[in-house]
Amino acid sequence: MLRTKLTQLADQYTRSEQQYETKLKQKTLELQIAEVKIKQHEEKLIHEKSEMKVYAEQVSQLLATEKNLRLQLTADGEKFQQFQDALVKSNEVFETFKQEIEKMSKSIKELRKENAFLKSKCEKSDVTLIELVEERERLKKQLEKTKNQKEKLESLCRSLQAERKQKESTGCGTPQPEAE
Structure with missing residues (x-):
């Protein structure tokens, strides 16, 4: 009867060890999954940062283009004042110049819209980066x-x-199973 009891306790201990091993393997897998997720998020973060740099460069290029266009518009305005007398003589030349100014205005408006769009996109990238x-x-x-x-x-x-080893070495009777 004592042998049966010892056999049952040994079986119970073996099952308990197997359960702990299973739980340990499960936690190890969960840890590996978490590490993979972290790595994916870090890669995504690097990608977002590189996109943000590209957007920042595009914004600076657009700002430089806008500045150049403003300078060009100012220069065209000065030329307009210088050649106003000559332009009065020729309605055809005047109409052509007027059309060019309208094109530039449209171009400036489009650049401003694009600039606003890129700023918005950059802000969204910042929010995504923070998240x-x-x-x-x-x-x-x-x-x-x-x-x-x-x-x-x-x-x-x-x-x-x-x-368990201590109890086995001292022979203090049968070890009692511990509650989890």
């Missing part, structure tokens, strides 16, 4: 929590094994 950083921090905290749980489980396993 990604927050997600990354959340995942880091979750990873740290999982690591702590793993360490606690390992510590518990070691202490249970040490306790």
Whole structure:
């Protein structure tokens, strides 16, 4: 009867160890998944940063173009004043010049719209970047929590094994199963 009881306790201990091993493997897989997710988020963040740099360069180029167009418009205005007397003599030349100014105005309006669009896109990228950083921090905290749980489980396993060995070596009777 004692042998049967010892056999049952050994079987119960083996099952318990298998359960702990299964849980440990599961936590390891969860940790690997979390690491993969973090890596994906970091890659996405790098991609977003590179896109943001491209947008910033495009915005600076558009601003420079707008400045040049403004300078060009100012220069054209000065030329307009200089040649106003000659333009009065020729309605055809005047109409042509007027059409050019209208084209430039349209071009400036389009550049301003494009500039506003790019600024909006840049702001959206900033928001996305902030969200990604927050997600990354959340995942880091979750990873740290999982690591702590793993360490606690390992510590518990070691202490249970040490306790079992101590009881076996001292022969203090049959070890009682511990509650989880």
